Amino acid sequence: MRLHWAELGVSTAKPPLVLLHGLNDCYRTWRQLGPRLAGDRRVLMPDLPGHGLSARPDASYELRWYAHVMARWLEAAGVEHADLVGHSLGGGVAQMMLLECPERIRRLVLVSSGGLGRQIAVSLRLASIPFVVERLGQPFMGPCTRLAVKLTGDVLSNEDTARLCAINAQSGSARAFARTVRDIVDWRGQRRTFFQRAHELSTLPPIAVFWGERDTVIPISHAEALAKAVDGVRVTRFEACGHYPHHEKPDAFVAALRDFLDSTDVRPARLRREVSGRAGACRNADAPANLVPLQNCR
Numbered sequence: 001m002r003l004h005w006a007e008l009g010v011s012t013a014k015p016p017l018v019l020l021h022g023l024n025d026c027y028r029t030w031r032q033l034g035p036r037l038a039g040d041r042r043v044l045m046p047d048l049p050g051h052g053l054s055a056r057p058d059a060s061y062e063l064r065w066y067a068h069v070m071a072r073w074l075e076a077a078g079v080e081h082a083d084l085v086g087h088s089l090g091g092g093v094a095q096m097m098l099l100e101c102p103e104r105i106r107r108l109v110l111v112s113s114g115g116l117g118r119q120i121a122v123s124l125r126l127a128s129i130p131f132v133v134e135r136l137g138q139p140f141m142g143p144c145t146r147l148a149v150k151l152t153g154d155v156l157s158n159e160d161t162a163r164l165c166a167i168n169a170q171s172g173s174a175r176a177f178a179r180t181v182r183d184i185v186d187w188r189g190q191r192r193t194f195f196q197r198a199h200e201l202s203t204l205p206p207i208a209v210f211w212g213e214r215d216t217v218i219p220i221s222h223a224e225a226l227a228k229a230v231d232g233v234r235v236t237r238f239e240a241c242g243h244y245p246h247h248e249k250p251d252a253f254v255a256a257l258r259d260f261l262d263s264t265d266v267r268p269a270r271l272r273r274e275v276s277g278r279a280g281a282c283r284n285a286d287a288p289a290n291l292v293p294l295q296n297c298r
Contacts, residue, residue: 003073004053005046009038015081015106016042017261020070022088022112024145024168024177026052028160029087032250037257044077046070048093050176052167061179063115063192067096074104083261087111087246088218092184095194098201107261111210112243116222118189123151124217127178128185134178141177142169152217155247195229204269208234208260212241212248232269234260 006027017037019030027045037043047054049069050061059065070093074082084105086094091113098105110116127133137144142165149161156164167173184192207230209223220237227233236256238245246253260266 001049001055001057001059001069003046003049003055003069003076005044005073005077006034007045008034008043009041011042012040014041014261015083016044016079018074018079018082018084019043019045020084020086020090020093021045021048021051022090023180024051024148024164024173025087026164026167028052028163029244030246031160033246033254033257036250036254044079044082046073048090050172050180056170056172056176058175059179060183061176062183063092063096064100066093066180067100071097071101071104074101080104081106083107083109085109085111085257086113088243089114089180089184091115092192098204099197102201102203102205105205107206107208107266109208109210109257109260110223110226111246112212112215112218113209113222114184114190114218115192115194116226117193117219119219119222120185120190121217123148124181124185125187125189127181128187130182131178133181134175137174137178138171141173142166145169153242153244153248155242155244194226198271201271204230204271206232206234206260206266207269208236208256210236210238210245210253210256212238212243212245214241215243217243230269230271232267234266236260 021027021029027047030045034043034045048066050056081104084094084097091110092115094108094110095115145165145168146161149156184190209226211220211223213220223235227235238249238252241248
């Protein structure tokens with residue numbers, strides 16, 4: 001499949017920084033941050049498969065499929081060791097990449113991340129109804145994108161909203177969206193959580209969690225729950241922010257991100273023993289997904 005990404009900066013002594021966007025979003029979500037972060041390191045902003053300018057194959061779009069594809073993309077992009085930031089769905093993909101390619105992740109930042117608890121917006125629970133969006137939703141992907149932007153705080157400019165609507169109106173977007181949601185959400189809430197497979201991780205990188213206090217998509221209580229279950233997690237709360245703190249408070253976001261990435265006194269996170277025991281009982285024994293090879297395309 002063809003994967004698109006934007007790249008800024010040059011390789012330095014600091015590890016590259018990889019920024020993963022959320023559901024129905026694209027690389028442009030980082031356009032305010034990318035130039036600020038690229039002064040002293042290489043910054044890569046990929047479009048997840050099924051999103052942005054990347055291909056929309058007839059694939060499973062399961063979370064572990066995303067993680068495998070992005071691990072292969074890191075190889076193709078020549079990224080051996082990186083700091084990884086994931087927003088919303090991108091945070092869920094980043095967590096699964098801890099299983100897929102742990103040796104490549106130096107530090108992990110989860111921004112309003114999926115996969116840390118059950119609660120999620122009712123609209124996404126409704127979107128998980130089997131086959132409705134996949135078979136009937138394509139003509140509505142553009143208008144629904146505009147509505148979703150408005151409902152989550154109207155944080156994009158008119159130009160960015162128009163571009164994102166046009167991108168999501170491309171053929172195959174409804175299929176990618178529907179299959180992604182169906183894998184991670186059902187009518188009760190999120191189906192995939194970090195704690196289901198945490199027992200499979202022998203080590204964890206240093207982890208930071210960034211969250212808007214007014215997030216109506218995924219509650220900030222998920223950040224607090226992770227901090228209680230995993231020692232060493234750094235939580236940064238953004239006041240008067242919703243689901244997109246990198247849009248709503250870009251200056252504060254960049255400052256907090258730089259502080260975490262450049263700090264010399266952070267330690268690897270550590271899953272508490274009692275949580276590890278409970279996670280083992282929730283093991284997901286599904287078989288590995290079938291995958292297609294990647295090309296090194298920008």
